[in-house]
Amino acid sequence: MNNNYHAGYYDMFKVDDADIEFYKNYIKSNTQVLDLGCGSGRVSFPLSDIAGSVYGVDSSKEMISAARNKGCNDNLFLIESNISTLNLDQEFDLIIAPFRVFQEIDVCLENDFFQVIEKHLKTDGICILNVYDPSFVYTREEIAAKWLEVGGTVRGETELSDGGVVKYFDRRLKSDEVLQELYAELVYQTYCGDELIDEHVNSIKQRYFYPDQFLDLISSYGFEVDHTWGGYNHQDYGKGPELIVAFKKGASESAGR
Ligand SMILES: C[S@@+](CC[C@H](N)C(=O)[O-])C[C@H]1O[C@@H](n2cnc3c(N)ncnc32)[C@H](O)[C@@H]1O
Incomplete structure (x- = not known):
């Protein structure tokens, strides 16, 4: 969704x-x-x-x-x-x-x-x-390929008061340079030690100009x-x-x- x-x-x-x-x-x-x-x-x-x-x-x-x-x-x-x-x-x-x-x-x-x-x-x-x-980072010719090539980025990590850790990163799925649309998932994972105890995935589609x-x-x-x-x-x-x-x-x- x-x-x-x-x-x-x-x-x-x-x-x-x-x-x-x-x-x-x-x-x-x-x-x-x-x-x-x-x-x-x-x-x-x-x-x-x-x-x-x-x-x-x-x-x-x-x-x-x-x-x-x-x-x-x-x-x-x-x-x-x-x-x-x-x-x-x-x-x-x-x-x-x-x-x-x-x-x-x-x-x-x-x-x-x-x-x-x-x-x-x-x-x-x-x-x-x-x-x-987008031109602050990429030229017009390279954005679709370069953005996708990176694959994803770590956006942050935070420790919870109960000792758990939340990791936040994105996955880059698809870029459409004709429609100027980027498809990605924003992923949040909560760990207790090594165990993944919760995950939320926000699927987003962003236009760029x-x-x-x-x-x-x-x-x-x-x-x-x-x-x-x-x-x-x-x-x-x-x-x-x-x-x-x-x-x-x-x-x-x-x-x-
Ligand atoms: C990146 S968040 C920004 C939230 C807030 N403006 C801020 O600066 O923290 C984008 C927000 O836009 C809302 N949103 C996206 N498309 C929308 C739409 N068509 N109608 C109403 N809200 C929308 C999302 O639900 C989300 O809460």
């Missing part, structure tokens, strides 16, 4: 939180935020401490209930829904999809995804999307690019590990293609 996140393991191996400070620059005490693919609330919670309200949306029952179990600020609303069918009766000042959520959106849901942004973004609101920049393609894609849905960066340390676009694009509604009404 695609996109089978396990909240406990996801939270065990924290991703770099540099994006949180980055998003905070866009938030005032009355800002209404929509966090698409909020997961277990890594970004929603700290933003809700300073924003007017944060609506976090995720299709994973597991991730949303893990977020709910962390306690809820009065101004944080957690919604179990696929982004592509989201229909809230509300518009937002800031829409985000942190940690490359957009790369997990299937190409056939891409139009719906941008329609959802169009519907929920205020006229003067800002949407910030981020994906990784080159810097010019990502900008063209956003513009093709009628949005107006406001600012770009190559990473959360404000690197220049195309000169860092991330592609971060802030955009607004364009002059024309519809974001559909």
